[in-house]
Amino acid sequence: MNAIPIELIHIVIAIALVAGFVGLNGLVLVWVERKVAGHVQRRPGPYEVGPNGLLQPLADAAKLVGKQLFTPDGSDKLVFWLAPIVSFLPVMPMFLPMPFSPFLTAMEVNVGLVLILAFAGLNILALCLAGWGSNNKYGLLGAGRAVAQGVAYEIPLLLSVLAVCFMTGSLSLTEIVAAQGNWPWQWNWIYQPIAFILYFTCGVAETNRAPFDLPEAESELVAGFHTEYSGMGFGLFFLAEYAEMIVVCGVATALFLGGWKGPGAAGAWWFLLKLYVLLVIMIWFRWTYPRTRFDQLLNLCWKWLLPLSILNLLVTALVIKL
C-alpha cells in the first residue's frame, strides 16, 4: 500500500485548498472592489443581492457560468481557448510556497520565491495568446501592450526582490519571514523602503491593475486582450487577475511586512490581515489614479524603476559586504 506517496496526497489536498481559497477570495475581492469603488464615488455600491450586496459576486459568477462560450470567426480556436487556461493554471503552484504561517505552508521549497516569480511570468504568455488567438485588433493591441509592459516591469520587480534575498541570504519565503522580527520596525520595509515601493509599483503593473491597466484599457481598447471572451473564458482571466493580486500582495507581505509575525500572537491572521490591507490599497489606487499613457508607463519603468532598483541592489550588496 505504499503506491501513493504521502507527499503527493499532501500536495493534492493543498491544491484543493488553494483552489478554494482562490475562488472564495475572487468573490470577496470582487465585492470589496465594487464597494470601494462605490464609496469612493459616494454611492453605496452593490446593495440589492444579499445583505449589503454580499451575494452579488455569487450572482455574477452564476451569470458568467451560464453564458454561451463564443468563439469568434477566424480565430485560432486552440490558442483562443488555451489562453484562459494558461492564465489560470499557473496560479495554483504560485500559492504552494506561500507562507501563511509556519504550519500553513502548502509546500516547503527552499526556492519558493523563484517558483512564484517563474510561474508569474506565464501570465504574460497567456495574455499574448489571448490577444493573438482572438483575431481582433483590440485584442492584439492589448496583447502587445501586455507583453511590452510585463517584460519591462518584471526586471525591476525581480531586482527589488533580490535586494531582500541578499539581506536574508535565502530564496525561501519561510526563511525570509523567520528572519524578521515581531514588531513593525523589525520588518524588512524599514531596511528596504525603496525596494518595497518599487516592488509594489511593479506588482501593480504586473497584475495589470490601474493605473497601469493598459492591456485592458476600456476607454481605448474596449477590453484589450479579453475583448472576445465571453462567459467563463472571461471569468478565468478575471479570477486569474485577482489571484495574481493576492500572490503579489502575499509576497510583499512575506518579504517586507513580516509575514505571519506581528505584535502579540503570531499566526496566519497577521498574514491575512496584512495581505488584505495591501489588497485594499491596490484597489484604492485603482479608484484614485488615472491611467498612464503607454510611453509614460515604459518611461517610468526604464528611466526610473530600473535604475533605482539596480542602485538599491548595489547599495544593499555593498552594505552587506561591509
Add this chain to the structure above:
Amino acid sequence: MNALKSFWKNIASLWSLIVGLQVTGKAFCGPQVTVHYPRQTVGPEGLEGFRGHMELVPSVKDPAIPKCISCMMCATSCPSKCLTVVKQKEPKPTEEQLKAMAEAEARGEKVKKLSAPKNPAQFIYDFSLCSFCNTCVENCPVGSIRFTTNVYFATTNKADLQMNLVERLAKQAASGKTVPGEKPKKAAKTETAQSEA
C-alpha cells in the same frame, strides 16, 4: 544642474499621489449622495432646478384657473413648437344684454362689446417635443408657466405625452394638490431671467 533640478522636481511631485489618495479616502469615509431608490426617494431640496414637464401656475384668486392671459408669447417663442394655446371666445350676450346694447346704440352711446375672459380655453403641451429650454418661462409676462419637479413621469402610451395643462390644473385644484406657494418666487425668477436676456 538642470538635470538634478528636474530629478528633484520629479521626486517631489510624488507627493501629488498622496494628495490623490487623500481625496478619494475622504470621499470613501464621507456620506453618500445617492439614495436607494425604491425604498428612499429624493426630497424636494434634491429636485430644485429639475426640469420636468411644464405646468401652469394657478392664479391667486382661483387655484383652478391659471394666471395665463393667453398672450401667446410662450407658443410663439417655443423653438420646439410644443405649446398650443387656445383663447376663449367672447361669451354670447344674453337677451337682456342684447336689449341693453341696442338701447345704448339707439341713444348714440359707444357700445362696449363683451370681452372674452383672458385665461385660455385650452393649453396643450406636447411633452414629446419639448426640449426643456426654459424659453417659455422666460417669455411669460405673468409667470404662468413653470417646470414641474416630477421625476417619476413615465408612460407607454404616446397619447399621454399630449397634456392639456388647463385640465390638469383644474384636476389638481379639485384634489387640492395645487402648489401656489412658489408663485412670487417663480415670478421673480422669470423677471431676473428677462433682465439678464
